[in-house]
Amino acid sequence: MFEQIAQSIPYQRISVGGVNISIKRLDLVHPHISGNKFFKLKYNLLAAQQQGYKKLLTFGGAYSNHIAATAYAAQLFGFESLGIIRGEELANKSLNPTLHTAQQFGMQLQFVTREAYRQKQSSAYLAQLHQDYPDYYVIPEGGTNPLAIQGCTEILSDEDRQNYDLICCAVGTGGTITGLIEASHSQQQVLGFSALKGDFLSTEVEQLTPKRNWQITDQYCCGGYAKTTSELLQFIQDFEQQYDIPLEQIYTGKMLLGLSDLIQQAAFPVDHRILVIHSGGLQGRLTAL
Numbered sequence: 001m002f003e004q005i006a007q008s009i010p011y012q013r014i015s016v017g018g019v020n021i022s023i024k025r026l027d028l029v030h031p032h033i034s035g036n037k038f039f040k041l042k043y044n045l046l047a048a049q050q051q052g053y054k055k056l057l058t059f060g061g062a063y064s065n066h067i068a069a070t071a072y073a074a075q076l077f078g079f080e081s082l083g084i085i086r087g088e089e090l091a092n093k094s095l096n097p098t099l100h101t102a103q104q105f106g107m108q109l110q111f112v113t114r115e116a117y118r119q120k121q122s123s124a125y126l127a128q129l130h131q132d133y134p135d136y137y138v139i140p141e142g143g144t145n146p147l148a149i150q151g152c153t154e155i156l157s158d159e160d161r162q163n164y165d166l167i168c169c170a171v172g173t174g175g176t177i178t179g180l181i182e183a184s185h186s187q188q189q190v191l192g193f194s195a196l197k198g199d200f201l202s203t204e205v206e207q208l209t210p211k212r213n214w215q216i217t218d219q220y221c222c223g224g225y226a227k228t229t230s231e232l233l234q235f236i237q238d239f240e241q242q243y244d245i246p247l248e249q250i251y252t253g254k255m256l257l258g259l260s261d262l263i264q265q266a267a268f269p270v271d272h273r274i275l276v277i278h279s280g281g282l283q284g285r286l287t288a289l
């Protein structure tokens with residue numbers, strides 16, 4: 001099923017501030033395994049299957065698109081799934097739509113303290129996890145690992161490599177942009193709009209790829225992960241109305257806010273050929289934008 005769907009991703013051409021941009025609508029690849037998460041999960045699920053695993057374990061925050069996508073994909077592929085969720089206090093509350101949906105798709109949820117959650121990449125924690133859950137295939141937070149990066153190289157087609165000067169994407173853990181960088185032509189530039197504050201993501205991506213035709217900016221993170229500003233929310237409303245393309249406030253809204261601002265500042269030539277990766281995530285869209 002992975003092969004068929006990736007072939008038929010639609011593009012939408014729009015004009016922003018007089019510059020034509022093409023939006024690659026990964027949000028439309030699948031109603032539940034949306035956007036980049038589809039590509040990040042692909043080789044992980046195949047590896048888990050090949051290695052004989054029956055269960056998946058992964059991590060996420062309460063609004064995580066990765067949790068939602070993994071829960072559905074696990075069910076589709078016949079895995080049991082366990083989600084380790086940040087925030088012990090959530091255990092006693094009614095589930096938000098993301099977690100409720102994940103549970104409906106059969107994911108078992110385990111809530112842990114923020115302190116415990118912060119340890120999730122430490123070798124001591126991971127060793128303990130393997131001891132407690134020996135028969136689970138572990139996918140890291142946000143789904144980013146080498147197999148996820150391999151999957152994300154498939155976001156770009158040969159035409160995408162030929163037809164564009166600049167490729168834009170939203171950045172969370174950096175897995176998606178690394179795949180795009182790896183797949184890009186060396187004449188192309190890849191520009192990532194970080195959803196998080198700080199330049200640690202650039203340092204991480206530098207470790208993941210030897211190529212240097214890319215940049216990540218946190219200038220449009222609006223204060224940090226999951227933070228919003230009234231300017232961002234207004235921008236999303238106006239954009240959706242003008243172009244009939246849904247955005248959300250954590251990733252894609254910030255990316256397009258940033259790209260429009262750069263276009264307004266005349267950062268690119270008007271004939272620059274720009275490809276924007278719409279990475280989905282609409283399950284986490286605020287309804288009251």
Ligand SMILES: *Cc1c(COP(=O)(O)O)cnc(C)c1O
Nearest residue numbers: 172173174175176251279280281
């Ligand atoms: C998870 C997500 C991202 C971030 O992807 P990374 O590979 O973690 O950088 C971007 N956009 C959307 C909509 C996402 O859900």
